[in-house]
Amino acid sequence: MKGIVALICGLAFGIGLALSGMTDTAKVLGFLDLFGTWVPDLMFVLGGAVAVTVIGFRFVLPRGQPLLGSKFYLPTNAGIDGQLLLGAGLFGVGWGIYGYCPGPALSALVYLDMKTFGFVAAMFAGMALAHATTNFKILPPFLQTGR
């Protein structure tokens, strides 16, 4: 049952990404091109999505547990630290360079463009690299959060 629900959630998420234009790098880069020919589409995508979660989560979280499980798996780290800022900052640079964030990059694999496969492979390499650097403590202390 959990598996079927996860599949349907993923399906809806993926359809949403394709429908909204997030899998189109030109639209994403157009949105980030605030000082050029700005494409506002993504504002409506994020706005629509956040409107649903802000309202919906208010009703879901007080229930204490999900319908098909015993607990909510929520992030416990609420701090704002060097890792968060550097990580988010570098992610934004990569997003602005090519126009994909992780979800749309994975969804766009079905278009069978070789460059998307290259992007996803590089993305996995980047994740592994970040995992290794944070685990082996080769970063300066202010970037270590002891995770």
Add this chain to the structure above:
Amino acid sequence: MMIEFLTPLAGGLLIGSAALATLFFLGRIAGVSGIVWGAISHQADNSWRWLFLLGLLAGPFFYHQLANAPYPTPSPLSWSYVLIGGLLVGFGVKMGSGCTSGHGVCGMGRLSVRSLVATLTFVGTGIVTVFIVRHVM
């Protein structure tokens, strides 16, 4: 213009609804970078992650088939953009503990200040990067 924003808005509402359902039924945050990392690093209770990812790929496939919508035009950018962009996105989301879906859609939905800061940061550096690439370089 009045109609043009309805499609991205509908897509956004669908993304938000999927994230809401993921929390309501499974108790999980629908953050794609976290889900994909959990899947490939063999975390416990993993089958839901692979099925979510299967849906994430199947969704666009069915959408384009059933709605008879053309695929987006492939990016004209060169392979150096592909690889450097991908590397930075992967490194950044892992170090920053989330991407557009985890911090942007779900974190902001939880009214998390940490996620709001992350979202403003990556949208900000994204805007600066596009400005430099398109208007300075």
